[in-house]
Amino acid sequence: MGNNDLFEDRLREFIVGDLGWQGTPTLLTTDYQLIDNDVIDSLGIFELVTFIEEEFEIEIDDEELVLENFATLGTMGTLVRKKVPA
Amino acid sequence: MDFDWSDEQLAMRESMIKFATRELGNAKSGAEPFTREVWQRCADVGIQGLAIPEELGGQGASALTTIVALEALGYSCADNGLLFSLNAHMWAVQHPILEFGSPEQQRRYLPGLCSGALVGAHAMSEPGSGSDAFALTTAAVRDGDSFRITGTKTFTTNAPVADLLLVFATLDRGRGMLGLCAFLVERDTRGLEVGPAIRKMGLNSSPMSEVFLDDCRVPAAALLGRAGRGAAVFNAAMERERSLILACTIGTMERTLDESVAYARQREQFGRHIGSFQTVSNRLVDMKLRLETARLLLYRLGWLIDQGRPSVLDAALVKLHLGESLVASSLDAVRTLGGYGYTSEYGVEGTLRDAIGSLLYSGTSDIQRNLAARQMGL
Numbered sequence: 001m002g003n004n005d006l007f008e009d010r011l012r013e014f015i016v017g018d019l020g021w022q023g024t025p026t027l028l029t030t031d032y033q034l035i036d037n038d039v040i041d042s043l044g045i046f047e048l049v050t051f052i053e054e055e056f057e058i059e060i061d062d063e064e065l066v067l068e069n070f071a072t073l074g075t076m077g078t079l080v081r082k083k084v085p086a
Numbered sequence: 087m088d089f090d091w092s093d094e095q096l097a098m099r100e101s102m103i104k105f106a107t108r109e110l111g112n113a114k115s116g117a118e119p120f121t122r123e124v125w126q127r128c129a130d131v132g133i134q135g136l137a138i139p140e141e142l143g144g145q146g147a148s149a150l151t152t153i154v155a156l157e158a159l160g161y162s163c164a165d166n167g168l169l170f171s172l173n174a175h176m177w178a179v180q181h182p183i184l185e186f187g188s189p190e191q192q193r194r195y196l197p198g199l200c201s202g203a204l205v206g207a208h209a210m211s212e213p214g215s216g217s218d219a220f221a222l223t224t225a226a227v228r229d230g231d232s233f234r235i236t237g238t239k240t241f242t243t244n245a246p247v248a249d250l251l252l253v254f255a256t257l258d259r260g261r262g263m264l265g266l267c268a269f270l271v272e273r274d275t276r277g278l279e280v281g282p283a284i285r286k287m288g289l290n291s292s293p294m295s296e297v298f299l300d301d302c303r304v305p306a307a308a309l310l311g312r313a314g315r316g317a318a319v320f321n322a323a324m325e326r327e328r329s330l331i332l333a334c335t336i337g338t339m340e341r342t343l344d345e346s347v348a349y350a351r352q353r354e355q356f357g358r359h360i361g362s363f364q365t366v367s368n369r370l371v372d373m374k375l376r377l378e379t380a381r382l383l384l385y386r387l388g389w390l391i392d393q394g395r396p397s398v399l400d401a402a403l404v405k406l407h408l409g410e411s412l413v414a415s416s417l418d419a420v421r422t423l424g425g426y427g428y429t430s431e432y433g434v435e436g437t438l439r440d441a442i443g444s445l446l447y448s449g450t451s452d453i454q455r456n457l458a459a460r461q462m463g464l
Contacts, residue, residue, distance in 0.1 A: 022463030042263045046318035065264040065314040
């Protein structure tokens, strides 16, 4: 597991630990559909947005608040990676 | 675990009982909406400001202290419509402003919402979106430094008398919950109209109506929270509303039980007090059990809120159990009082009619079960 996965790992920890998802953590691969599979709901998305902004010190713009960006750990990681300074 | 109240909490309870007995004691949910004079009296004793910090005009009470006060109010005041309006104002308008408002918005509105000068209304439901709240169609369009809002809201508690409305609208229906915005719209804003009060089965002293927004222009400063994050505002408001909107009904259930027990002790049939018949006494024990389980669930939730712990599941359970218990016990009170209970004179039929709404508002019992199931990983 390289540094590229760090964002996804941290998001996975948040979903399991803070959002209280009670499924098997190994299911949460980078392309597992989080909304379609009821891992996160509307409340969870906003908690994730707040977590992402605070944890990675970035700001998610209004136009980036689209379901596609929060569909999987991978899409969230891509969004974060775009905004975190290299 | 400590079930004792502090001296401060006991004093709060006593003060609410005295106030409600003296000022509101004879009031019942009538056909007319509450008056601003009654609203002001409630504010003068600090009800609307219970959970708001002192520096913003409130009392800064904890959730548990607030629960003590509301329970006492419910015991001593039979005007369930007034109590409902107060709670809708506190949890669905004041609370989101406290949680999401800018310092300017908090200073502009919260002192007035606490002092009685302002009445708040929460406008989310629409003719086509109730339980499916995020399917709303009221649209918000950016226009320079302002937004233009167009749409229709319904079942808006307090709207006919509201000075400030928390209105939810979407920037883009295609984005679902992520396109939502929350706006603080003042009553005299051009393009906002309030319909006539909608008659209901109960809670008629709590006025409710439609709200029409026709190209209603509000400044960007009216946005509560950030654009596109209105669902977070709505969710926070609903979680606190689910938690506390029925706190008064613990007092209502206790009063109804006391009245039912007193009636069962004095009413004689077949040469005996009817309370000596097990069919009656068992029913009264069931009422007692509902009251105490509802009370314990609510107190535990208050403790969780005060501890800053997650309470989504507990809030759903409280709303579900208190609402269902209130209806069941109100119906049992009518059964116990028999023909007299069916008359308007004794008041319990009015309590039953008022109670039915608790199965519907702030999320139906079915929705509470859905919320709880999801929290249980189902």
